Amino acid sequence: MPLVNGGKIVDDSFVKLAVDTPLPESGDILVPAERFLGEADALLKRAGKVGVIWPNSRDISELVPYLGKLAVVALVFPTFRDGRAYSQARLLRERYNYRGELRATGQVLRDQFVFMLRAGFDAFDVKKQADAEAFMQTAKRYSVFYQPTGDGRITALHRRMQLRHSEGVGT
Amino acid sequence: MYAYDEIDRTLVNERVSEFRDQVKRRLSGELNEDEFKMLRLQNGVYLQLHAYMFRVAIPYGTLATNQLRALAHVARKYDRGYGHFTTRQNIQFNWIKLAELPDALADLAEVGIHAMQTSGNNMRNVTSDQWAGVAPGEIEDPRIWSELIRQHTTLHPEFSFLPRKFKIAITASDHDRAAIRIHDIGLRLIKNEKGETGFEVLVGGGLGRTPFIAKTIKHFVHGRDILSYIEAILRVYNQYGRRDNIYKARIKILVHELGIEKFSREVEDEWQHIRNSSLQIDDEVIEDIRSRFTYPAYEKLPHMPDELRQAAADPDFEAWRKNSVAPHKVQGYSIVTVSLKPTGGPPGDATAEQMDALADLADKYSFSEIRVGHEQNLALPHVAKRDLPALWKALDRLGLATPNVNLITDIIACPGLDYCSLANARSIPIAQELTRRFANHELANLIGRLHINISGCINACGHHHVGHIGILGVEKNGEEVYQITIGGRADENAALGTLIGPGVKFDEVADVIEDVVEAYLALRERPEELFMDTVKRLGVEPFKERVYATR
Numbered sequence: 001m002p003l004v005n006g007g008k009i010v011d012d013s014f015v016k017l018a019v020d021t022p023l024p025e026s027g028d029i030l031v032p033a034e035r036f037l038g039e040a041d042a043l044l045k046r047a048g049k050v051g052v053i054w055p056n057s058r059d060i061s062e063l064v065p066y067l068g069k070l071a072v073v074a075l076v077f078p079t080f081r082d083g084r085a086y087s088q089a090r091l092l093r094e095r096y097n098y099r100g101e102l103r104a105t106g107q108v109l110r111d112q113f114v115f116m117l118r119a120g121f122d123a124f125d126v127k128k129q130a131d132a133e134a135f136m137q138t139a140k141r142y143s144v145f146y147q148p149t150g151d152g153r154i155t156a157l158h159r160r161m162q163l164r165h166s167e168g169v170g171t
Numbered sequence: 172m173y174a175y176d177e178i179d180r181t182l183v184n185e186r187v188s189e190f191r192d193q194v195k196r197r198l199s200g201e202l203n204e205d206e207f208k209m210l211r212l213q214n215g216v217y218l219q220l221h222a223y224m225f226r227v228a229i230p231y232g233t234l235a236t237n238q239l240r241a242l243a244h245v246a247r248k249y250d251r252g253y254g255h256f257t258t259r260q261n262i263q264f265n266w267i268k269l270a271e272l273p274d275a276l277a278d279l280a281e282v283g284i285h286a287m288q289t290s291g292n293n294m295r296n297v298t299s300d301q302w303a304g305v306a307p308g309e310i311e312d313p314r315i316w317s318e319l320i321r322q323h324t325t326l327h328p329e330f331s332f333l334p335r336k337f338k339i340a341i342t343a344s345d346h347d348r349a350a351i352r353i354h355d356i357g358l359r360l361i362k363n364e365k366g367e368t369g370f371e372v373l374v375g376g377g378l379g380r381t382p383f384i385a386k387t388i389k390h391f392v393h394g395r396d397i398l399s400y401i402e403a404i405l406r407v408y409n410q411y412g413r414r415d416n417i418y419k420a421r422i423k424i425l426v427h428e429l430g431i432e433k434f435s436r437e438v439e440d441e442w443q444h445i446r447n448s449s450l451q452i453d454d455e456v457i458e459d460i461r462s463r464f465t466y467p468a469y470e471k472l473p474h475m476p477d478e479l480r481q482a483a484a485d486p487d488f489e490a491w492r493k494n495s496v497a498p499h500k501v502q503g504y505s506i507v508t509v510s511l512k513p514t515g516g517p518p519g520d521a522t523a524e525q526m527d528a529l530a531d532l533a534d535k536y537s538f539s540e541i542r543v544g545h546e547q548n549l550a551l552p553h554v555a556k557r558d559l560p561a562l563w564k565a566l567d568r569l570g571l572a573t574p575n576v577n578l579i580t581d582i583i584a585c586p587g588l589d590y591c592s593l594a595n596a597r598s599i600p601i602a603q604e605l606t607r608r609f610a611n612h613e614l615a616n617l618i619g620r621l622h623i624n625i626s627g628c629i630n631a632c633g634h635h636h637v638g639h640i641g642i643l644g645v646e647k648n649g650e651e652v653y654q655i656t657i658g659g660r661a662d663e664n665a666a667l668g669t670l671i672g673p674g675v676k677f678d679e680v681a682d683v684i685e686d687v688v689e690a691y692l693a694l695r696e697r698p699e700e701l702f703m704d705t706v707k708r709l710g711v712e713p714f715k716e717r718v719y720a721t722r
């Protein structure tokens with residue numbers, strides 16, 4: 001699956017570990033939640049960055065003590081219909097101020113990019129090559145947003161206020 | 172009327188271009204049906220028995236005449252010349268071609284109409300009282316808040332992939348015409364002791380396989396906090412709503428399984444985190460939305476104009492006026508309900524010609540505005556009383572003056588087996604037969620207010636649970652069988668109907684309904700005792716006896 005980060009297709013430096021894969025000596029690793037919570041101290045001490053793959057059915061607040069030390073949080077879309085990870089993403093970004101890489105994994109298709117970006121994702125394990133290639137074009141599809149989220153984009157309501165005030169200046 | 176500005180129009184156009192691209196990818200095979208399904212549903216496109224069905228949103232039921240003409244145009248150009256108004260303040264077209272859908276959407280976008288989120292597991296079209304803004308005694312026009320919520324929930328990045336569909340309805344009147352108690356969230360505009368505007372919030376209502384009447388989760392949420400409160404409810408639902416079984420995925424099941432106390436504690440907890448965020452609405456924002464609703468420049472008119480006095484001599488006019496004309500908050504004006512329930516017709520259908528002609532009449536007599544109600548009728552919200560006789564004549568010529576609003580032939584029915592791929596039984600032919608049986612206006616009038624609701628399967632699109640008489644089609648050994656309930660209602664005293672006995676065959680339904688009605692006429696204490704009151708007083712037993720004694 002191609003990884004899109006910063007709007008471009010990039011090489012993934014992270015190796016995904018299963019629950020029982022032996023720990024490589026060095027290099028960046030992505031670890032399942034269960035395993036991460038079990039051996040967090042050991043994992044964080046070794047050389048190389050650590051990321052965690054967090055299931056969408058587990059309370060994201062359990063991660064809070066580690067957020068400063070994690071390079072990646074990967075949230076999971078087991079099917080594109082299951083939107084729980086959107087809520088987790090917003091909580092991480094907006095409530096817990098997580099600033100590291102927030103990666104969408106699983107059934108990630110181009111038609112969700114806008115929603116994911118708005119919810120705070122900045123990296124995407126995209127399922128189809130063609131979708132990954134269409135990232136920039138698809139991500140720019142919308143210029144109007146009705147609701148405030150942590151992505152900081154101005155909402156339609158506030159854009160109207162601005163327009164109204166700037167019109168008001170001249171009169 | 173609410174006026175879209177450049178910002179709203181841009182969003183709708185961007186949506187159309189996205190969907191055009193998605194359809195193209197589907198037609199080229201780049202998207203498989205499973206992937207495409209969710210995308211088309213989010214744009215109101217179903218695959219039905221015979222063809223694609225296209226569902227267009229009419230937010231809070233308000234239409235401008237150019238918008239109604241655009242719907243007529245879609246009916247004519249892309250469909251078979253008619254459309255079907257539904258219980259969700261939507262209109263459905265039954266025979267549309269997939270390849271032409273993007274063009275149909277683009278044509279609608281020109282007049283600020285869209286099909287966003289009219290289906291799929293997201294926030295559906297926000298519905299409201301079809302008399303909003305003109306009914307006497309309202310707290311304030313609920314459409315201002317409906318529009319605020321419509322905007323907030325459109326393409327919401329967190330709530331576009333919920334466990335299941337999600338419906339919000341809003342009322343601002345004591346008499347609930349928006350059926351808020353059978354919605355996922357029902358909002359009732361109220362004022363607190365300080366005179367501040369806010370909402371009673373109800374949650375967990377819904378029909379379908381497991382019907383529930385919504386429960387009050389909070390007695391007062393200030394207007395400024397309503398978005399954050401809704402967001403809190405949705406976030407709890409998104410996290411904890413069941414996804415293992417679509418029949419248990421609606422919020423009503425979560426509320427039921429947790430209990431309203433536990434559910435409301437979860438919501439409260441979440442709300443405390445977000446209520447003072449950018450979701451808080453300042454007055455300026457509300458004023459901005461309010462300012463984009465324009466109201467007619469009403470004239471100062473007499474309460475009883477000569478035209479009306481003279482027309483009163485015509486019994487046909489009087490029959491219609493008594494039935495279809497309701498008081499307006501401004502003296503000299505009325506609200507006129509336009510019945511889409513002619514004798515022998517499918518409830519809620521309108522032809523392109525009728526839509527165009529009605530748009531002309533609304534331009535002439537109703538400040539270019541039309542409303543759509545969940546009873547599948549239309550309304551002209553600002554008719555000067557002096558114009559009523561002329562309007563009636565014109566409506567009558569169009570077949571839109573059947574004087575049966577709220578009477579036994581004002582039937583709500585889903586499409587059933589005639590169109591719907593989920594149906595177990597026919598609905599429309601049952602409705603048609605009943606309108607013929609009770610076509611006599613004197614008889615219908617004698618019976619008084621009585622709502623019949625028909626659904627072709629347990630999904631309850633025809634609201635059968637909350638019909639005074641509910642008819643539900645089920646399948647038994649390959650045959651259509653109908654279960655009859657009585658005593659349901661969808662208003663401020665919402666209740667679910669009670670089954671009166673074993674299901675009956677297609678051919679027997681109309682006879683059984685006649686029996687129920689005859690029983691009521693014999694049992695009522697006085698002519699003013701409505702069907703519902705008799706059922707409340709006596710329960711189902713006497714009706715059961717009457718229906719089944721001879722069967």
Ligand code: HEM
Nearest residue numbers: 257258259377378379380421584585586591593630631632
């Ligand atoms: C023609 C294609 C249609 C399909 C495939 C369809 C499908 C469904 C399904 C599956 C449900 C059950 C949802 C649940 O409880 O989880 C439902 C409920 C409902 N539908 Fe439809 N429907 C269709 C047409 C209509 C029409 C024409 C109307 C209005 C006349 C309508 C209005 C409703 C309403 C009001 C509910 C109420 C259930 C609730 O909110 O609890 N639907 N529909």
Ligand code: SF4
Nearest residue numbers: 585591594627628632
């Ligand atoms: S109630 Fe059943 S038959 Fe009727 S429209 Fe809904 S899904 Fe179809």
